[in-house]
Amino acid sequence: MSSLPSAALAEAIHFAQAHEVPWARDPQAEPLRFGVHLGDPPPYNRLFGPLHARGGVSGVIWQQGLEVAAFGEPARADQTFSVAGDRKFKRPFFLPKAPRQGA
Numbered sequence: 688m689s690s691l692p693s694a695a696l697a698e699a700i701h702f703a704q705a706h707e708v709p710w711a712r713d714p715q716a717e718p719l720r721f722g723v724h725l726g727d728p729p730p731y732n733r734l735f736g737p738l739h740a741r742g743g744v745s746g747v748i749w750q751q752g753l754e755v756a757a758f759g760e761p762a763r764a765d766q767t768f769s770v771a772g773d774r775k776f777k778r779p780f781f782l783p784k785a786p787r788q789g790a
Contacts, residue, residue, distance in 0.1 A: 696748060696756045704758065707744045714738040741765050 714721040714734070725732055745759025 699748065700746070700756065700758045703746055704744045712743070713740040715740075738766065 710721055711717045718734070719725075721734065721738070723732055723734060742760050742763045742765050745761045745763065745765075746757070747754055747761045748756040
């Protein structure tokens with residue numbers, strides 16, 4: 688059971704859904720803008736390779752190694768262009784903490 692109040696989980700999910708990237712979900716709809724930083728120098732300012740339409744905002748919230756909430760289509764296979772973790776931790780943010788010895 689999560690120690691986070693359900694209202695806090697709902698607020699976090701609402702925040703994520705309300706802040707979706709403004710790019711079109713279909714790369715063919717805006718091929719010159721989709722996922723590209725136009726200010727970057729060539730050849731980094733254009734897309735390479737085929738792309739498929741992406742899904743909406745999705746996510747899974749884990750606490751103490753347990754899934755406490757999920758939204759959208761987290762099982763959907765979508766392309767990932769950048770992923771960031773919390774830099775204050777020395778281990779990737781998505782890995783559960785190892786159990787203590789003798790606990």
